[in-house]
Amino acid sequence: MSSTSIGARVDDAAAGRAPAAGAEHHTPHRWWVLAVIGLAQLMVVLDATILNIALPSAQADLGFSNDGRQWVITAYSLAFGSLLLLGGRLTDLFGRKTTLLIGLFGFGAASAAAGASNSLAMLIAGRAVQGVFGALLAPAALSLLTTTFTDPKERARAFGVFGAIGGSGGAIGLLLGGLLTEHLNWRYTLYVNLLIAAVAAIGAVVFVRRPAMPPRPKLDLIGTILAAGGVFCLVYGFSNAETHGWSNWMCWGFLAASTAVLLAFVLWERKAAHPLLPLRVLADRNRAASYISMFITGAGIFGIFLFLTYYLQQTLHYSPVETGLAFLPLIGALMVFSQLSMIVLAPRLGGKPIVPTGFALAAGGLIWLTDLGLTSTYAAHVLPPLLMIGAGIGMAMPTGMSLATLGVAPHDQGVASAMVNTMQQVGGSIGTALFSTLAATAATDYIKDHQPPTRLAVAHAALHSYATSYLWAAGFFATGLLITLVLYRKGSPMKHMRAAQKAALAEETPPA
Known part of the structure; x- marks a missing residue:
């Protein structure tokens, strides 16, 4: 029996409902469905970073202040993070395909409007509307992935791909943003979503089926x-x-x-x-650990991208395109270890050894980055810790995503998927703000202690601020290591699901 059907039986029994019929199936064209889901996820994730490199060009073109630059980024995060749980419930209410298509069309239209902006207000409004439709799109994509891939081996492979896209989307955004800004115009960092959304929408219409709708939950206003x-x-x-x-x-x-x-x-x-969020969704230890791991990963990964980008551009004087290319090895390591963890390790070992090990690798790589200096080279000093961090996130992220939605009943899949995205998005917002303020304080204190503020002292202050942020990000991953080591159950998650199913069935079956 598939993992989804097992989980549906367990959650339904726990909630006093009949098991969902037809939960075990093999969806036709499911690998094409994965391609559609992957495009949707990529569009949502890369938009958190693709505009970062283009912001100076947008600022010069539209003539707004540095405070305005911050709000171009924050508008997206506020709308996206605030409405994700609602988006997840709307997915359960109106169906995954319908919500996915609305999200794709809306995101594409908002991107076009933001790209055509002639003022800061229009750009911020467009980014906010992007976040609104992203809050529909992200949980619809993940819940569709969960219900499409019910065979354990196929599910593992699919979540490996999905987790790799989620983990590397920020770096892809930096690379694509650099290419588009350098060779075309900053507006194309937004217009590119029209192409992605169009291809994904066509794929969704052709390949994504409308399954029989489970009983619709009422909206908790x-x-x-x-x-x-x-x-x-x-x-x-x-x-x-x-x-x-x-x-x-x-x-x-x-x-x-x-x-x-x-x-x-x-x-x-x-x-x-x-x-809106049934607390039974959070009651399982593996799910609770997975939601925490997504928060930790979201916080840590944004800290990595932000400050390493500063180092590569301001200290090593890389161009935007060179900066994006510098992150490619991290993406490669993340993809390799995503597949390794989901196909080989997670089905046998479960989350307990894999996610903590991934956090340990990520923390170690971040500590390694604190040694970067003014004369460091990419091959000797940046590449090795990048590979280490990529391997760690590749182990932690897809495993956490998979276990966060494993065993959730069909009528709760949307909101359970939304919780994954909410924790990751809120973690990223908190991590970016926290690490930025800590880095700024560290740079200011360094200058105060090294008067007069010569150019060399300013350069070393920047290095000190980056190292401070890396250490704090490493602390996040170390904290996640301890929490997930305690919370995750030992052994295969499928064995735990089967044991829970047997117990539920035993309670339902009257004695002979």
Whole structure:
């Protein structure tokens, strides 16, 4: 029996529902479906970084301040992160194919509008609408992947590919952003989504089937408002810390509000008749560990891309294209270890040894990066830790994604998938803001201690700030190592699912 059908039986039994019929199947053209899902995921992930390299050109063209640059990035993160849980529930309500197509068309249209911007306000609005449709697109893609690949071996291979795209999308965005900005125009970093969305939409129409809809859950309006408000305040508070500093009242005020609203959300979900996020989805230890691992990975990976990009461009004087190419070995290592972990290791060992080992490798690679100096070379000093980090993320990310959705009932697949994206996106937003403020403080303190501020002292201050961010990112991965080592169960996840199914069936079967 497939992993999805087993999980559906277990979750349905636990919730007092009949098992879903027809859960075990082999979807026709499923590898073409994976290509469609991969394109959708790539578009969402690379848009978190593709515009970064193009921002100076956009700023010169539209004439806005440095604060405006920050809001071009933050607008996407705020809308995307705040609405992901709602997007996941809408996937369960209206169907995965419908939601995927709406997300693709909307994302493409928003990208076109943002690319045609003639003012900062229009660009920010376009980026925000991108985030809205991305919040529909991301959970629809992941839940479609989960329900399309039900055979354990095929599921492992598919999640290896999907995890590799998720982990490398940021680096691909940097490379593509550099190429388009250098050889065409900054607007093409947004227009490129039209091509990706069109190809993915055609593939979705041709290859993605509309399966029989499970009973539609009702929308939890109060839970939706609380979840969106809590995540918005969280991301906005950390964004204010990056732009205005930790002492600013807007930073602490929004973070305090986020804590209160998210606590109210959890309390409401415990008693809601039709919760936005059923707490049974979080009850499984493997799932809880996987959601935490996605938060840690999101925070750490954005820190890597951001500050290593600064180092390559400002210290080693790489061009935007050269900077993007420098990340290709990380992408290669990530793809290789994604397949290795999902096809060979995870089915036999489960998450307990794999995710902590991946975090250990990523933390080690980040600590290695702290040795980078003004005269370091790429081959000797940048490439080895990049390969180490790529291997670590390749082990942790797809394994966490797979276990975060394994065994979730069909009617909860959308919101369970949305939780994966929410944790990764919120982790990335928090990591970027936290590491940026820590790096800025470290650079300022270094200059104060090395007066007068000569050009050499400023260069060393930058190196010190990068090293500080690498150490903090390594600390995130080390914390994730300890948490996942404790939470993940030992052994094959399939064995745990079969044992749970037998127990559920034993309770349902009356004695002879």
